Every structure is written in structure tokens, then in C-alpha cells.
Amino acid sequence: MSRLTEIEAMIARIALGDRDAFGALYDATSAKLFGICLRVLSNRAEAEDALQEIYVKVWHNAGRYQVNGLSPMTWLITIARNHAIDRLRMRRKAESRGGDMDAVTAMADTAPGPEALAVAASDSAQIERCLTELEPDRAGAVRGAYLAGDSYADLAARYDVPLNTMRTWLRRSLMRLKECLTR
Template sequence: MTTLEDIEHYINRIALGDRDAFASLYNSTSAKLFGVTLRVLNNRAEADDALQEVYIKVWRAAGRYQSNGLSPMTWLITIARNHAIDRLRTRKKGQTGLDEVAELADPAAGPEAQAIASSQRAQINDCLDELPADRAKAVRRAYLDGDTYQDLADLMQVPLNTIRTWLRRSLIKLKDCLSQ
């Protein structure tokens, strides 16, 4: 049976890069640390993955371990528990499993909606073509490009109220055309 002094010795040897000490530490403590990760994660495969990552952390952090009279198992269990909690938090933050992804709706329009939109777009363009060119241009720039009435008045070199009248009358004509 491995004693706490043996575990402490393994950790000190691991800090020096001793692979045999690492293997001995793993053999002596992996069952206990697996239990810790499994209890937190409640998933055997994920707990096994977490355990491997815990031992990588132990390998890298062994040089920072200090004997302080407490059990070296406390240090190892703390690393395992904190790592498992981090994984659990990451999982809860929104990582979606494949089963859940399959049920997500596609935000893009489906083929039927695309066909309807295409038909409506063609109808709107046909109705815009029935307007005088300057009126159609004003409607497109105001309602599709976001130009202000003042921008249109400056661009077309007409008074602001004229632009307002053109747009109002053009929208009435478009409404009539689209309702046919």
C-alpha cells in the first residue's frame, strides 16, 4: 500500500521529470481522482477525459508543490475537483451536444419562402418599372438604401416638399399595382 510519504516523494520526483515516479503516482492515485471527477461530472467518459487532463496538470505543476504538513492527496484532489468543475461550467455555458443541434431550426428561409420572396421581388420590380424613372429611383433610394428626404432633394435638385409628394404618390401607385 502506498503511503502519503510515497505520494509526496513521487510528486517531488515528477518535478524533476521522473516518468517512473509519474507512473507510480498514477497507479497509486488514479482510482481516487477518477472518483472525484466522476462525482462532479456525472459522466464516465467525460470523467475519464478529465482525469487524463488532471494528470497533465500534475506533471506540469509538480514543481510548485510544497510540503506543508497536509496530505499530498489534498493537493491532487483539489486539482482534480477544480478541473472537473471547470469542465462542468464550460459544458453548462452553452456547448451543445449533437443531439440538441439536430433539433435546432435553420434560421434561413426554406425553399417555399424563398420562392415566394422571389416572386414578390419580381412583382415589386415590375411595379417600380411602371413609375417614371426619377420617381422609381427616389423610392428605391429612400426605402431600400435609406437615403433621407433631404438627401434625395439635394441629389435630384428639387425642393424637399416635391420629394415628399413624389414618394407619397409613388407609394400609392405601388400599392395599387401590387394589389392587382
């Protein structure tokens, strides 16, 4: 049984309420998902909180996962990335309203741990290499949308293109990145 089919089997068992499968899924995937949260949020404590919330979502939504021939990690990574971006947007809203996030940020330990650094360094180097193969404006749009949490509308305005053009740029860029990352 391949690693991906093992993860799919764990997700299926989680949908049935299997706590052991949930623990096994956490052990198998938490380092990767934590790295994604840390990359988006740039705050270790917030990334740890986000990771807990992500696994609560996985527990509650495992029954919605459908085997479709794609990697089950894609489903998990999408949940993690979207959740981290949502937290980042909420943080920005609070900061723009004058929230006391500076005091919270000053208290939090922002230094990533060794495991997160290793995962992030490996993934980051490969992604950066692949991003250099994209046109500079496309690479900038991908960074904005998927790393900085910018909305498609904000990116369309920044690059002075229609919203649907921005969506097309991002979709095609992600397809090229996927090809590059699987080489």
C-alpha cells in the same frame, strides 16, 4: 515510509521529470481522482478525459507542490475537483448557448465501472453521513459549491446571504467535514 510521504516523494521526483514516478503516482491515485471526476461530471467518458488532463497538470505543476504537513492527496484532489468543476461549468455554458451537447451525451457511455462504483460508494456514504451533521442550509451550500459547481455568488443569492458570509459558511463547513471524516 508512510503512504503520504511516498506520494510526496513521487511528486518531488515528477518535478525532476521522473516518468517512473509519474506512473507510480498514477497507479496510486488515479482511482480516487477518477471517482471525484465522475461524481462531479456524472459522465464516465468526460471523467476519463478530465482525469487525463488532470495528470497533465500534475506533470507540469509538480514543482509547485510544497510539503506543508497536509496530505499530498489534498493537493491532488483539489486539482481534480477544480478541473472537473471547470469542465462542468463549460458544459453548462455550451448547453445554455444551444450547443449540441445532447448528441454527445447520448453517444457517451455514462455507466460507471466497478472500480469507480466501489470508490464512489465508500466515499459517498462517509461524506453523506458527515453532511447530515451540518445544518441543512450549510450542507446544501457545500453540495452546491463542491458537487454541483455553483459559484459562491450564486449560492449567496440562493441563500440570501452576503458573499463573504457564504465563504465563511463553506470554510467552516469544510472544517467540520474534515473533522468528521478523520474520526
